Amino acid sequence: MKRAVRYIIFYGFLFGVWFLLAKLKIWPPYLFPTPWGVWEELYGGFRDHTYFIAIAVSMKRVLIGYLISVVLGMILGLGISSNKFLEETMGGLLVSLQSLPSICWWPLALLWFGLSQNAILFVVIMGSLLSVTLAMEDGRKQMPKIFSQAGRNLGAKGFKLFWYVLLPASLPFIVSGLKQGWAFAWRSLITAEMLYMSMGLGQVLMMGRDFSNMSAVIAVMILIIALGYVVDGVVFKGMERRLQSKWGLAPAV
């Protein structure tokens, strides 16, 4: 309960400062949105279903893109970690590619896939694939060797070895990479949606800009943060807790 109190104090303070600044009317509302303006936007957006549709569209896209990069990333990571040549060559390339914002792929994606869903998916995949690949590569290396030896010894090979031994054995080592991959996927998606009339949250945010409705912009920003927080708190925290209780690891502080 102490934690809840700390949360209330912190967010109450943040909200209070915002409320106060808005009340003082130092800046006009079109420059500095008021809490009640944002609240009205949120309420209105949900009532006329704009936000529901936007959230559904965005979530669907990010899920598809993320799942593809998880599958691809695991295969790539495993391949790189088990081949010395690939590790030396491609491993280095991937690390340097990670400094490239995925939205840089947007012009090429447009050419290759046209102004479509697939272009957005491509950017999302490029955003999270590298994190997942590097996490898998690293996880495979950190994973105690004895698990794969024991697995092979007990008759697991090929896909069975991967599915029943290597994957679960490396999970505690890749979960933070999977989390990071998710965050990158989510960011890439919103960025791509802002550049393309697409019904997602990114577009709703840009609509706010186009109508100079800063309250709407803030409202969508809050939605984006909230969704990211919920996925992190529900999906990944749940996964971490399950891993901790099975492996007997001390809970991460």
Next chain:
Amino acid sequence: MNASLQNRLSVPAAARTQVKPGARIGPVSVPAPVRIPASENSKVRLSQICLSYRTQTGERLLALDNINLEVKTGEFLCIVGPSGCGKSTLLHLIAGLHPQTAGEVLIDDKPVQGPGTDRIMIFQDHGLFPWLSVGQNVEFGMKMKGLPRAEREEKTRHYLRLVHLAKFENSYIHQLSGGMRQRVAIARALATEPDVLLMDEPFAALDAQTRDLLHDELERIWRETGRTIIFVTHNVREAVRLGDRVVLLTFRPGRVKSEFSVNLPRPRHLEDPEVALTARGILDELREEINRSLEAEYAAGTKPRIDPGAEA
């Protein structure tokens, strides 16, 4: 009385058979493999096994040199040697987890190619899967084999009962003590019904009481199941306590230095004066090798490491 027990009783009475280590044969100069003819009841045969590898500095190191060994069906063979003699590596070769440079590992006269569930390894740090429950761990090998679920469940329960862990089927590995973990590892190995159990210092990390208990259990399970066991340890007393035969390896490169038949009545105990006496004889020879390994470590300028377990 089963055949394997008969076979064990007929081990030659000579309490101590000295085997002259073979002339040093580098991996390059190994002649065309001439298999030493198998005797009756031979389960595992190592024929002219050599293993060399390149160190980080680029020089070739001979780890195992011309190892010839034969293990009979149902025999309990112990391999002792100073740390760094390659005794664990030898088990990995038999398990098929690592290829040898030259020579052959034969199971029932057939050369080993890669891992197989007829030879299951039990590791010092057990190698149990922490993401699976105890029952699922025991079931794992059978699942890989593709046995039907009902059969798997029945056998899992059977082998967990055999190691007295039936109540812990749904626990996770981290909830068990060290001794219990090793018992799960034994159950998991037995559940795939291997002919040969390869045990790599399985009890080295356990406290003395737990180890005594597991010696008794292992001896009982061995008697009940009639499996062939190859048990690697650096503890000579443990080897004499458990083995029908003890093979002593030399320090780097690992060669067979001597072989000892242990013809003491079972069940034995670590404290038995006969066990201590037999261990004493083996230890005298082992000590030479330990000294060599220490000299090598001094020469290499590394911190000397004395293996406390080797002191019986």
